Structures are given as C-alpha cells and as structure tokens.
Amino acid sequence: MLAGADCFTEIALFGVKKLEFLRRFRPYRDGTPTHDHLGDILATLDCEAFQRCFVAWVAARTGLPEGVIAIDGKTVRRSSHKKAGKGWC
Numbered sequence: 001m002l003a004g005a006d007c008f009t010e011i012a013l014f015g016v017k018k019l020e021f022l023r024r025f026r027p028y029r030d031g032t033p034t035h036d037h038l039g040d041i042l043a044t045l046d047c048e049a050f051q052r053c054f055v056a057w058v059a060a061r062t063g064l065p066e067g068v069i070a071i072d073g074k075t076v077r078r079s080s081h082k083k084a085g086k087g088w089c
Helices: 008-017 035-043 047-062 073-077
Strands: none
Touching: 008 035
C-alpha cells in the first residue's frame, strides 16, 4: 500500500495527480511510471531486502528504534470523527 493505494493502477494514478508535487524531488520529464512499469519494477525487488531497507530508512527519519510500530490510538479505539470524514472507521 502506498498513499492509500492498494494496487499498481492506483499508485500510478497517484503519480499522475501529484506530479507537480513529485517534481519537487525528481524531474519526471516524461511523467511518472505507468502501472505496467511499476509492476515490472516492483516484481524485480527482493521483498525481504526492501523491507529491511525501508524499516531502517523510516527509523532513521523518525528517530524511533526499528522495532517500534506507531499505531494511531483513535483508529484503534474507533473514536475517529466519522461525520467529518476523518479516520478509518
């Protein structure tokens, strides 16, 4: 899952919708990758190695130890604002 997207098509659509934002980090002269390219790229990754690198990167960015998992208590308790459209429930 990436930015609320559950499949390559939704990830590619996110890239199209957020292209100007993403260009703050990379040029994307030809736009963002299509869902087919994303699938091909991610299929070549070693999942366990990627997970280790991702967890280490998140730990470095947040300053939290790698074993810590932050959970939104309001979501867990289902106390989010349903009418305001906030939260998962």
